[in-house]
Amino acid sequence: MSTDLPAPAGEPVPHRRTWRLLHGRGRYVGDIRLPGLLHAAVLRAPHAHASIDAIDTAAAAAVPGVMAVFTGADIATVCAPWRGTHGLYPRLAAPLQHAVAIDTVRWCGEPVALVVAASRAVAEDATALIAVDYTPRPALADPEAARGGGPLLHPDLGTNVCLTAAHEAGDVDAAFAAAAVVVEETFRFGRHTGVPLEPRGLVADFDPSERRLTVHHSHQCPHQMQHEFARLLGLAEQRVRVIAPDVGGAFGIKQQLYGDEIAVCAASLLLGRPVAWIADRLESFSADIHAREHVVRGRIALSADGDILAFAVDDLHAIGPYSQYPRSSAGEGRAVLAQTGAPYRYRALRARSTAVFQTKGMAGHYRGVGQPIACAVTEALVDRAARKVGLDPVAVRRRNLVRAADLPWRAPTGLVYPRLAVADCMAALDAHVDLAALRRDCDDARRAGRMRGLGLATFVELTSRGPGFYGAGGVPVSSRDGCTVRLEPGGGVRALASVTEQGQGTETGIAQVIAAALGVPLDTVEVITGDTATTFHGGGTWGSRSMAIGGEAAWRAGRALRAEILDVAARLLQADAAALDLRDGVIVEAATSAARLTLAEIAAVGHFRPHELPAGPQPQLVASASFGPLDGPFRAGSGIQLAVVEIDPDSGAVRLDRFVVVHECGRVVNPLLVDEQIRGGVAQGIGATLFEELIYDTDGQLLTGSLADYLLPTAADLCDIELVHVHAAPPESDGLGLIGVGEAGTVGAAAAVLNAVDDALAARGASIGQIPCTPERILTALGAI
Amino acid sequence: MPMIPNLIPITCTINGETVSLSVSPRETLADMLRDRLGLTATHLGCEHGACGACTIVYDGRTARACLLLAAQADGAVIETLEGASASGRIAALQRAFHERGALQCGFCTPGLLLAAAEVLAEHPAPSRDAIRAALSGHLCRCTGYQAIVDAIEATAAAATGAGSRR
Ligand code: FES
Ligand code: FES
Numbered sequence: 012m013s014t015d016l017p018a019p020a021g022e023p024v025p026h027r028r029t030w031r032l033l034h035g036r037g038r039y040v041g042d043i044r045l046p047g048l049l050h051a052a053v054l055r056a057p058h059a060h061a062s063i064d065a066i067d068t069a070a071a072a073a074v075p076g077v078m079a080v081f082t083g084a085d086i087a088t089v090c091a092p093w094r095g096t097h098g099l100y101p102r103l104a105a106p107l108q109h110a111v112a113i114d115t116v117r118w119c120g121e122p123v124a125l126v127v128a129a130s131r132a133v134a135e136d137a138t139a140l141i142a143v144d145y146t147p148r149p150a151l152a153d154p155e156a157a158r159g160g161g162p163l164l165h166p167d168l169g170t171n172v173c174l175t176a177a178h179e180a181g182d183v184d185a186a187f188a189a190a191a192v193v194v195e196e197t198f199r200f201g202r203h204t205g206v207p208l209e210p211r212g213l214v215a216d217f218d219p220s221e222r223r224l225t226v227h228h229s230h231q232c233p234h235q236m237q238h239e240f241a242r243l244l245g246l247a248e249q250r251v252r253v254i255a256p257d258v259g260g261a262f263g264i265k266q267q268l269y270g271d272e273i274a275v276c277a278a279s280l281l282l283g284r285p286v287a288w289i290a291d292r293l294e295s296f297s298a299d300i301h302a303r304e305h306v307v308r309g310r311i312a313l314s315a316d317g318d319i320l321a322f323a324v325d326d327l328h329a330i331g332p333y334s335q336y337p338r339s340s341a342g343e344g345r346a347v348l349a350q351t352g353a354p355y356r357y358r359a360l361r362a363r364s365t366a367v368f369q370t371k372g373m374a375g376h377y378r379g380v381g382q383p384i385a386c387a388v389t390e391a392l393v394d395r396a397a398r399k400v401g402l403d404p405v406a407v408r409r410r411n412l413v414r415a416a417d418l419p420w421r422a423p424t425g426l427v428y429p430r431l432a433v434a435d436c437m438a439a440l441d442a443h444v445d446l447a448a449l450r451r452d453c454d455d456a457r458r459a460g461r462m463r464g465l466g467l468a469t470f471v472e473l474t475s476r477g478p479g480f481y482g483a484g485g486v487p488v489s490s491r492d493g494c495t496v497r498l499e500p501g502g503g504v505r506a507l508a509s510v511t512e513q514g515q516g517t518e519t520g521i522a523q524v525i526a527a528a529l530g531v532p533l534d535t536v537e538v539i540t541g542d543t544a545t546t547f548h549g550g551g552t553w554g555s556r557s558m559a560i561g562g563e564a565a566w567r568a569g570r571a572l573r574a575e576i577l578d579v580a581a582r583l584l585q586a587d588a589a590a591l592d593l594r595d596g597v598i599v600e601a602a603t604s605a606a607r608l609t610l611a612e613i614a615a616v617g618h619f620r621p622h623e624l625p626a627g628p629q630p631q632l633v634a635s636a637s638f639g640p641l642d643g644p645f646r647a648g649s650g651i652q653l654a655v656v657e658i659d660p661d662s663g664a665v666r667l668d669r670f671v672v673v674h675e676c677g678r679v680v681n682p683l684l685v686d687e688q689i690r691g692g693v694a695q696g697i698g699a700t701l702f703e704e705l706i707y708d709t710d711g712q713l714l715t716g717s718l719a720d721y722l723l724p725t726a727a728d729l730c731d732i733e734l735v736h737v738h739a740a741p742p743e744s745d746g747l748g749l750i751g752v753g754e755a756g757t758v759g760a761a762a763a764v765l766n767a768v769d770d771a772l773a774a775r776g777a778s779i780g781q782i783p784c785t786p787e788r789i790l791t792a793l794g795a796i
Numbered sequence: 797m798p799m800i801p802n803l804i805p806i807t808c809t810i811n812g813e814t815v816s817l818s819v820s821p822r823e824t825l826a827d828m829l830r831d832r833l834g835l836t837a838t839h840l841g842c843e844h845g846a847c848g849a850c851t852i853v854y855d856g857r858t859a860r861a862c863l864l865l866a867a868q869a870d871g872a873v874i875e876t877l878e879g880a881s882a883s884g885r886i887a888a889l890q891r892a893f894h895e896r897g898a899l900q901c902g903f904c905t906p907g908l909l910l911a912a913a914e915v916l917a918e919h920p921a922p923s924r925d926a927i928r929a930a931l932s933g934h935l936c937r938c939t940g941y942q943a944i945v946d947a948i949e950a951t952a953a954a955a956t957g958a959g960s961r962r
Contacts, residue, residue: 025894025895025896025897026894026897026900028902029893029894029897029899029900029902029905030890030894032899032901032902032905033881033890033893033894033899033902033905033909034877034881034890035835035836035837035876035877035878035881035906036837037836037837037902037903038836039836039839039903041830041836041839041840042830042836132822205937206937207901207903207937208839208841208847208849208901208903208904208935208936208937208938209839209841209901209903210841257901257902258901259839259841259901259902259903260900260901260903260937260938262937289840291843292841292842292843292844292846513900513901514899514900514901514902514938515900516897516900683897684897686897687897687900687939687940687943690939690940690942690943691900691937691938691939691940693940694939694940694941695937717842717844717846718842718844718846718847718935719844719846723935723937725931725932725933725934725935725941726927726928726929726931726932726934726936726941726944726945727928727929727931727932728932729928729940729941729942731924731942731945732940732942
């Protein structure tokens with residue numbers, strides 16, 4: 012295959028689903044109304060840590076319209092508890108977690124009871140009438156205290172440490188001893204969450220006559236949920252169907268099993284009626300997956316010439332009171348270990364990651380999963396060390412980037428990169444912007460008394476993972492995806508794909524790949540996703556994988572169907588299949604392009620008049636393929652992000668003046684949609700760096716439970732994001748050569764903005780090693796307050 | 797023990813149709829539109845006035861349906877995205893959003909389309925900064941806003957360009 016994919020793959024086609032959404036025809040779970048539908052509301056813990064001494068539900072149950080009130084013990088009669096273990100980390104302490112707390116609550120917002128009523132309003136009223144006697148216990152809201160001990164959240168575990176992982180390579184002590192400069196700094200990252208604009212929610216519909224459960228679920232991984240619902244609720248998996256309708260954003264937040272969600276399924280089981288539950292925004296902030304609360308002590312060793320000699324990182328990661336399920340809480344710290352110093356040639360690494368329990372909301376996977384932390388620490392250390400040794404930070408990066416000649420690059424992290432394009436990205440950045448001029452512009456502004464800064468972040472994104480982490484760790488999460496492509500009687504094509512869609516445009520990409528594989532017009536291909544009853548079992552959306560893996564499956568299925576269509580055509584025409592081609596939906600003679608048959612004619616023979624076919628195999632007119640990477644643990648995307656900011660010295664506000672992303676991700680199925688994935692990811696990284704933080708007080712009470720307190724970036728806060736694509740030679744080992752792209756923007760953005768803010772502060776001899784860089788923190792760093 | 801609320805009779809015009817119904821005193825306009833009338837393009841992202849997903853047009857001005865009570869709709873003329881879409885008045889914006897990729901999950905989109913139409917009605921050729929400022933009450937978590945600004949700018953350019961050719 013050439014560098015380009017065959018059309019219409021590779022073309023900037025608008026995402027087709029958006030046409031429907033633009034006309035108000037979206038169908039999100041909150042829009043689904045089933046006959047007999049009931050509504051649930053969740054009573055949540057008001058304490059960060061307390062024992063439940065008694066629950067009196069009588070008054071709530073007596074409210075007209077209330078069908079049932081379920082405590083944790085009630086739900087547990089039909090729903091098994093779980094532990095977020097991981098077989099590759101046998102020492103990971105994974106406490107038992109119930110869907111709804113039974114005797115102890117461990118975060119403010121943990122479900123305590125569920126009311127099911129004729130309307131949500133009645134259900135909410137009734138939750139206020141549930142009387143719960145609590146005995147408060149000490150909260151644990153400081154990660155450093157948890158590492159050292161603190162009140163035990165799980166006395167049976169005997170520790171508040173969930174997991175410690177460590178990795179060492181090379182002679183670290185010698186490298187630091189030989190360094191011209193060593194920079195050591197502690198970086199603090201605020202607790203963030205993804206805030207999909209559509210809150211989590213589901214409609215669970217259990218039919219007791221057949222013990223059949225259908226769940227309409229705002230989720231990224233419906234197949235995973237089918238498996239878990241079946242297992243934990245004791246149902247036959249083939250009678251559990253999870254349908255993900257239109258999903259209003261997810262970003263990793265809709266990737267795990269949630270207690271409140273499976274409790275709604277359990278309520279449907281117990282009542283034999285459909286039950287709906289949609290989180291309100293306060294519930295979202297208190298009970299959605301949080302992420303990124305890290306304290307990282309980082310060290311870098313640099314030679315006088317600017318060679319990076321070694322990194323040492325000690326990462327402390329505050330999770331909630333449990334290991335998330337089913338994926339466990341091992342992934343975030345692992346990503347920090349695996350990605351430290353990723354773009355650079357250095358030889359020695361000492362890394363440790365410790366995950367500790369907290370009486371705060373559950374923590375888990377948010378877009379980038381640990382990679383933004385590793386990138387920010389690495390890039391901030393590179394900047395600081397360069398300044399300290401008296402070199403330009405950009406020059407230090409150029410000197411140390413992994414080059415083509417270094418491939419395959421065996422990094423001190425233990426990862427092997429067969430392919431990495433960071434040096435190509437630097438060349439492309441130079442072609443796009445005059446870095447020296449940007450530097451002069453910041454320095455001129457500085458001389459004029461302004462605080463202007465330039466920040467750069469080189470990043471590597473690990474995408475499209477194989478089975479080496481979850482599968483090998485005994486976690487039932489698929490690294491594969493599948494696709495069935497079939498020829499409909501009218502000559503159109505219908506595809507059933509196991510990948511899922513939360514707005515990225517995956518369905519459109521799948522349609523493009525199938526149209527290209529078959530040789531049919533794009534608008535004749537219809538793609539169905541998000542239904543476990545009709546599609547292959549597959550991984551869905553996680554880890555930047557949908558097109559790279561699901562697209563490959565679609566290509567293979569499309570090619571197989573094309574081969575059969577040509578075979579049927581050859582038999583009908585008594586021609587040689589190799590002399591025929593399928594182009595733009597018409598069977599033609601390959602040599603002359605002369606039209607011979609339409610697809611509709613083939614389909615009509617196959618479906619209605621198969622007796623007309625000469626002897627041979629029965630026509631199928633359908634083909635399937637499933638695919639998952641087995642040739643390597645991941646495929647790496649590469650990039651550089653650049654930010655120019657100006658700080659208002661009076662208010663401490665940071666204004667973004669310029670943002671550039673250079674990116675390389677193999678062959679691109681749809682450049683329009685890839686660009687928007689990157690921009691959206693960058694916006695989330697910028698939000699994390701300047702605005703967003705979940706703040707808890709020392710008692711473990713969440714202080715940022717609304718969108719007026721947890722600030723998301725608005726249109727006025729952001730600038731345009733310039734994109735430059737690098738086209739390095741695509742990976743050839745497996746088919747289309749696609750690399751995932753969904754998290755790339757988020758992985759590098761925080762580092763670029765943090766470095767730009769720090770560069771601006773350097774004008775006044777100040778520095779900041781904490782995100783978000785709020786005005787208050789900036790003024791504090793400046794000594795102004 | 798909550799009181800069983802009395803019902804309030806209201807009559808209003810919604811997407812050009814006269815609608816009479818009895819609403820509870822605590823029912824929001826958003827819930828009324830969604831649950832009683834099936835107008836589910838009015839999305840609920842926060843229910844506290846911060847995200848803009850529930851934006852509708854109320855007597856000619858955009859408003860947040862989560863902050864209005866259904867009872868306040870009595871006598872009002874209301875348009876939701878369904879109505880604006882059916883009338884064709886936002887067709888150019890819809891096409892520009894689609895072509896430019898100005899939405900991903902689409903949850904913010906109904907509010908943004910109605911807000912964008914209002915911006916263009918008041919400022920036929922707004923600057924990019926003016927568009928950004930005008931949208932600052934609407935949250936989109938997917939796009940980073942640039943494509944939305946592009947789509948609105950392109951719609952304005954096409955409209956004024958057509959005007960000058962006339
Ligand atoms: S739902 Fe009304 S502003 Fe968010
Ligand atoms: S497109 Fe998802 S919130 Fe805007």
